Amino acid sequence: MxxxxxxxxxxxxxxxxxxxxxxxxxxxSVEQTxxxxxxxxxxxxxxxxxxxxxxxxxxxxxxxxxxxxxxxxGGVPKDGIPSIDTPVYAKVADVYDDYDLKAQFFVLxxxxxxxxxxxxxxxxxxxxxxxxxxxxxTYCPLxxxxxxxxxxxxxxxxxxxxxxxxxSNLLMYDRATDVQISQIDxxxxxxxxxxxxxxxxxTFWADWADVRDVYSDGLVLTDETGFFRDYNRDPYGxxxxxxxxxxxxxxxxxxxxxxxxxxxxxxxKHVVIGIKEGDERLALNPSLVxxxxxxxxxxxxxxxxxxxxxxxxxxxxxxxxxxETVSLESLLDNKTPNYFEVMWFAWYAFYxxxxxxx
Amino acid sequence: MSRYRxxxxxxxxxxxxxxxxxxxxxxYGVLYYVSAGYIQFSxxxxxxxxxxxxxxxIAVKMRAPFLWEAIAEFQVPPFFIIRLAPVNLLLMLLLIxxxxxxxxxxxxxxRFPRVCQLTRNKGRLAALFPAxxxxxxxxxxxxxxxxxxxxxxxxxxxxxxxxxxxPISILLLVIGIVQGLTSLHLHY
Numbered sequence: 259m260x261x262x263x264x265x266x267x268x269x270x271x272x273x274x275x276x277x278x279x280x281x282x283x284x285x286x287s288v289e290q291t292x293x294x295x296x297x298x299x300x301x302x303x304x305x306x307x308x309x310x311x312x313x314x315x316x317x318x319x320x321x322x323x324x325x326x327x328x329x330x331x332g333g334v335p336k337d338g339i340p341s342i343d344t345p346v347y348a349k350v351a352d353v354y355d356d357y358d359l360k361a362q363f364f365v366l367x368x369x370x371x372x373x374x375x376x377x378x379x380x381x382x383x384x385x386x387x388x389x390x391x392x393x394x395x396t397y398c399p400l401x402x403x404x405x406x407x408x409x410x411x412x413x414x415x416x417x418x419x420x421x422x423x424x425x426s427n428l429l430m431y432d433r434a435t436d437v438q439i440s441q442i443d444x445x446x447x448x449x450x451x452x453x454x455x456x457x458x459x460x461t462f463w464a465d466w467a468d469v470r471d472v473y474s475d476g477l478v479l480t481d482e483t484g485f486f487r488d489y490n491r492d493p494y495g496x497x498x499x500x501x502x503x504x505x506x507x508x509x510x511x512x513x514x515x516x517x518x519x520x521x522x523x524x525x526x527k528h529v530v531i532g533i534k535e536g537d538e539r540l541a542l543n544p545s546l547v548x549x550x551x552x553x554x555x556x557x558x559x560x561x562x563x564x565x566x567x568x569x570x571x572x573x574x575x576x577x578x579x580x581x582e583t584v585s586l587e588s589l590l591d592n593k594t595p596n597y598f599e600v601m602w603f604a605w606y607a608f609y610x611x612x613x614x615x616x
Numbered sequence: 617m618s619r620y621r622x623x624x625x626x627x628x629x630x631x632x633x634x635x636x637x638x639x640x641x642x643x644y645g646v647l648y649y650v651s652a653g654y655i656q657f658s659x660x661x662x663x664x665x666x667x668x669x670x671x672x673x674i675a676v677k678m679r680a681p682f683l684w685e686a687i688a689e690f691q692v693p694p695f696f697i698i699r700l701a702p703v704n705l706l707l708m709l710l711l712i713x714x715x716x717x718x719x720x721x722x723x724x725x726x727r728f729p730r731v732c733q734l735t736r737n738k739g740r741l742a743a744l745f746p747a748x749x750x751x752x753x754x755x756x757x758x759x760x761x762x763x764x765x766x767x768x769x770x771x772x773x774x775x776x777x778x779x780x781x782x783p784i785s786i787l788l789l790v791i792g793i794v795q796g797l798t799s800l801h802l803h804y
């Protein structure tokens with residue numbers, strides 16, 4: 259006890275040593291059981307950027323500089339929001355009563371199965387890498403956008419979070435090339451991936467009350483993520499409750515936007531369906547489609563149709579060349595454009611020249 | 617260092633100052649750990665313990681400024697979840713020590729104004745202001761989200777400022793100790 263007063267030196271030195279050693283690219287453990295969390299070889303490699311020779315030629319992208327100039331720190335380090343690299347799933351029947359009926363889920367329909375991602379988990383991780391399918395489910399809570407992207411063609415990669423934002427929107431990075439890609443924009447901003455447009459797969463927001471019955475064979479992402487988080491608490495507010503602080507419902511945006519003059523077409527957090535077709539951009543009000551069931555429109559030269567799917571209360575968008583007397587069922591095999599739900603302020607900040615269907 | 621040694625001797629002979637400062641400092645440390653999210657109060661049905669298998673890598677993985685990943689979780693019925701984040705535990709110990717010394721000096725300055733010539737107001741500031749900063753850094757995101765409509769463009773600046781609150785608070789606590797010790801007039 260004589261030298262007890264010197265003990266404070268130990269934690270101080272250790273903290274600074276550990277802080278100095280802290281790696282933003284530290285490997286993460288992912289799979290967990292009731293007693294332990296296991297780590298596979300794959301996870302050991304995750305988070306490490308291995309610059310690959312890229313079989314992709316960069317193409318001119320005139321917006322790249324403007325976007326790069328508008329990057330803001332989100333206050334967290336690279337991969338500080340850890341992506342889920344080995345997702346663990348449960349059957350719907352096994353978690354049937356585990357969620358609030360109004361709990362939000364992201365629905366991804368792939369050939370082998372329908373995957374259901376609880377918003378309450380993705381709000382802490384923002385990216386789920388599905389290596390075996392070559393896609394990543396990405397979610398930005400600040401802009402309310404959930405988009406599933408295919409990895410760049412020919413790259414053995416995964417996506418991570420950069421800790422930065424453009425227009426309050428998640429700035430991802432490709433781990434094979436360390437290239438940054440804005441989630442809403444979905445186009446490579448640097449080096450060999452400059453101008454590379456990621457392909458999307460439609461992903462929908464739906465209530466647990468609907469998806470648990472419609473997709474009774476679906477697979478639900480569990481909270482065995484390899485990280486310890488309070489998955490019962492959403493740090494930004496709540497989609498199920500009106501009371502208390504709530505980023506999703508209040509006015510205001512935390513980070514600066516590229517287009518300062520905001521549009522009054524919708525309130526900031528109103529959700530629109532953003533559609534991209536070539537250089538054309540369109541914001542479609544989903545309420546309109548829900549009222550009309552089927553809605554025909556055009557983006558640039560492309561004819562499209564939006565159909566209300568009442569089974570899970572979502573709007574689906576398809577290319578459509580035929581007659582204007584179709585049902586949702588007859589459209590399901592049609593090709594789909596690049597579209598996703600997003601808060602109006604963010605869509606407008608990226609694309610101020612967007613067309614709007616109110 | 618001689619002033620520090622003298623002060624330690626002084627505290628040994630005034631155990632009530634030691635006890636009060638120690639109690640408050642430990643309470644402060646626990647509150648810091650709770651506000652950092654490593655102690656959570658939610659319903660737990662049965663005891664469960666979870667560990668990461670690569671603790672050395674995970675323990676030094678920073679999730680936010682001065683917040684590191686936890687390597688274990690203990691779910692204790694009926695409503696405790698305690699997470700073990702080694703680096704933040706060390707940080708908590710450091711904060712407890714610094715707050716303890718600040719409070720000891722503060723109490724001494726209040727109870728023995730002739731021994732410690734810090735004015736009461738200065739003493740209070742030295743002890744309380746850094747402590748507030750540390751606590752505020754953890755609940756800052758909630759505050760920003762609550763008042764984002766009012767804060768407007770200042771919100772993003774606040775996010776960056778909050779990242780520095782813990783190192784600033786540590787610096788201020790150290791300054792408080794140095795200032796307190798230099799104004800001591802103990803004779804042993």
